[in-house]
Each structure stands twice: as C-alpha cells, then as structure tokens.
C-alpha cells in the first residue's frame with residue numbers, strides 16, 4: 001500500500017515530505033517498546049507507536065523501516081521532526097487512538113510485522 | 122580446543138570428544154528442538170488442497186489430524202506426485218495419506234534422535250504425546266540448528282568468558298572472541314558515548330550505520346550490525362552510569378563491533394542474557410526501553426558474541442558479524 005493512501009485513510013498530518021517516491025508499505029508494526037521493534041521490525045514496515053520522542057524515529061531507521069506513524073499524542077516535538085528529516089524517515093501523526101488506527105489498517109489486510117512466521121521448514 | 126597443535130584426530134580423542142559432547146547435549150530433547158507452529162489439515166480435505174497448502178507455504182509435508190489434534194497421517198511430496206500420476210488428486214486426503222508413521226515421544230534425547238534419523242532415513246518426523254496428539258515436527262535441520270545454538274550459548278556464557286576471567290588478563294585490552302590484543306587505535310569506526318540522556322541513545326549506532334553504508338551494499342548485514350550495536354549503546358546509557366565507546370572494524374568477510382563502558386557492570390551475565398530480564402527504571406520504560414530484550418537481541422543478530430563483566434568493572438560486549446551469515 002502506498003504511504004499516501006495511509007495518510008488519507010487515517011487523516012494524518014504529514015510532518016515531512018510524503019509523496020509517491022516513498023516505498024510501498026508492506027507491513028504494520030505497532031509497538032511502544034523499542035526492543036520489540038528491534039527484534040521484529042524490518043524493511044517495508046510502518047512503525048505505529050504511541051511514543052513521540054526522537055527515539056522512535058531512530059529505532060525505525062536502524063531496523064530499516066519505511067515510515068513512522070505517531071498516534072494520539074497532542075504534538076510531536078521539534079527534535080523528533082528534525083531527526084526524521086535528517087534520517088529521511090517519512091513521519092506521520094494521527095490524532096486517533098492506537099486501537100482505531102490499527103483497526104483501520106488491519107481491515108486493509110496489511111500484514112503484521114511483529115507477528116512471527118507461522119511456517120514449518 | 123580440539124587438536125590445536127595440528128595433530129590428527131585419533132580414534133581415541135574422537136571418543137573423548139564424543140563423550141564430552143554427549144554431556145553437553147544430554148539435556149536437549151525432541152520437545153526443545155521441534156517446530157511447534159505447524160500447519161496441519163483434516164482428513165476430509167482433498168489431496169489438491171494439501172498440494173496447494175504445501176506450495177503456498179513452501180513446506181514439504183503436511184500432518185493430518187482430527188479435531189482433537191490426534192495425528193492420523195502425513196501427506197508428503199511423494200504422496201502428491203503419486204496422486205497426480207494416478208489421477209486422484211481430487212480425492213479426500215484420507216485415502217492417500219501415509220498412515221504408518223514413525224513418531225517420536227517428546228522426551229527422546231539428542232542421541233536417540235540422531236539414531237532414529239539414521240535408522241529410518243525420512244526427512245522429518247512428527248512428535249506426539251502419549252495419546253497420539255501432534256506436538257511438533259522435527260527435521261534434520263532443526264537438530265543441527267539446536268546443536269549450533271547450544272554451541273553459541275556455551276560460547277557466550279562459558280568458554281571464552283571463563284578463560285578471560287581466569288587468566289585475569291585485563292579484558293579491556295583483549296579481544297574477547299579471538300583473545301588477541303586489540304589495537305583500538307586501528308578501529309575503522311569510533312564513537313564516544315559521552316552523553317547520559319536517554320533521548321540521545323542510538324546516535325552512535327546511527328553513525329555506525331551510515332559509515333557501514335559507505336563500505337558495503339549488503340543492507341541486511343548493515344541492519345544486523347546496527348540493531349545489535351544500538352541495543353549495546355542503549356545499555357551503556359541506561360544502565361552503566363558511565364561513559365562508553367563503540368569500536369568497529371570493517372573487513373571484507375567480517376565486521377567486528379565492541380562496545381565497552383566503565384560503569385557498574387553486570388553481576389550475573391547468565392541472568393542478564395535471559396529474555397525479559399531487566400533492571401530498568403520506570404522512567405526508562407516509559408521511553409520504550411527496558412523490555413529485557415537487549416542482550417537477547419544482540420545474541421540473535423550477531424554471529425558470535427561474548428559479554429564480559431563484573432560488578433563495578435564495566436561491561437565489554439564484543440560481536441562478530443560475518444558477511445556470509447553464521448560461522
């Protein structure tokens with residue numbers, strides 16, 4: 001799914017440039033624990049998180065995630081936005097609850113980045 | 122160390138070696154090794170459905186169970202080929218599955234497993250409980266994986282650590298992995314962790330990541346290194362109460378990373394390595410850290426890892442990442 005579609009779906013505020021050059025979003029990882037993101041996150045993932053510190057952007061960047069969506073928080077600190085620019089990480093902000101945001105994305109059947117593989121072999 | 126001095130392995134020391142290894146692995150049983158998230162089918166499905174499932178999930182066999190998960194049979198690739206050739210691919214599975222199965226009990230030990238794999242020569246075996254309910258599947262690959270895992274854990278927890286501590290050399294000057302003197306000035310990358318704000322944790326690892334990107338296109342290798350280094354850096358900031366350094370050496374075949382601090386140290390490394398173990402404060406948790414997954418994540422993403430620490434003597438974490446995966 002295109003990032004711009006997610007922006008529309010969740011009525012997001014875009015905090016840095018989001019356009020068609022952004023990579024496709026293949027999975028959603030919802031987490032507030034950065035270690036979870038480090039354990040399971042990866043390329044193609046949009047990180048949906050209730051944290052708004054620069055840390056969430058840095059963590060997303062380290063695992064090679066494709067975008068960060070900050071949920072619910074009233075505002076996103078300037079330091080977080082600055083870092084997202086520096087690391088070229090698309091940064092979105094939606095004022096809805098985590099439950100609702102994830103519900104909407106789940107309905108679109110995007111896969112769950114934090115769920116472990118379910119195959120033998 | 123096996124035959125370090127170049128001597129050949131004689132029959133006698135092979136026996137000795139096997140005896141030693143037997144001790145190390147005696148606590149591994151089928152239940153520890155088996156894969157438990159299994160895709161199974163019921164017998165009323167068709168062979169065609171089994172074939173599709175195997176194709177989509179890229180598996181080479183499907184266990185067939187009843188509603189209580191009792192194992193009834195197995196459909197293998199061979200069964201599928203026979204069904205295709207005999208034109209009965211649309212029949213229910215029940216008619217064509219393999220029914221006489223060799224199964225393992227969950228408590229068969231490693232020796233027993235290897236013996237059975239040699240005796241029956243199938244690629245995989247189901248593990249069932251005493252009532253015949255399917256618990257898991259074991260393939261040869263799982264056995265090898267379990268042995269390698271064990272080696273890596275032993276490596277981390279015992280061998281080197283003990284040796285390093287017992288020799289009582291100053292581990293701040295030695296490679297924990299190779300034992301060689303480390304020339305820190307020769308590091309290709311150096312970062313001084315001289316801040317204490319949790320908000321900044323990861324700055325050094327992000328820099329290391331940018332540096333590595335200038336050296337290689339292997340994104341997944343860079344990703345593994347950055348993640349593991351990030352966890353180590355975060356630990357220095359949230360736990361050590363001191364400063365620290367990140368060193369990295371870039372080589373064609375291996376990237377070596379060493380993160381060290383001079384802080385309060387870890388009293389029980391074994392315990393700290395456990396998933397979920399954490400002494401982090403609530404404040405740190407609110408910032409998204411302190412899940413107790415840091416050291417386990419480093420272990421997971423690196424190919425070799427050694428942690429050496431003592432209370433009040435700081436922590437040294439050394440990790441090797443091989444370009445061609447685990448070594």
Ligand SMILES: Nc1ncnc2c1ncn2[C@@H]1O[C@H](COP(=O)(O)OP(=O)(O)O)[C@@H](O)[C@H]1O
Pocket residue numbers: 035352356357360361382384385386387393394398399400401410411412413414415416417435436
């Ligand atoms: N550099 C360090 N200095 C002191 N203690 C540490 C250090 N690194 C790890 N530890 C100890 O090991 C524990 C486990 O570390 P880790 O697996 O990274 O989990 P977490 O950081 O989430 O607590 C920490 O809670 C801490 O007690």
Ligand SMILES: [Mg+2]
Pocket residue numbers: 352355356411413414415416
């Ligand atoms: Mg940690």
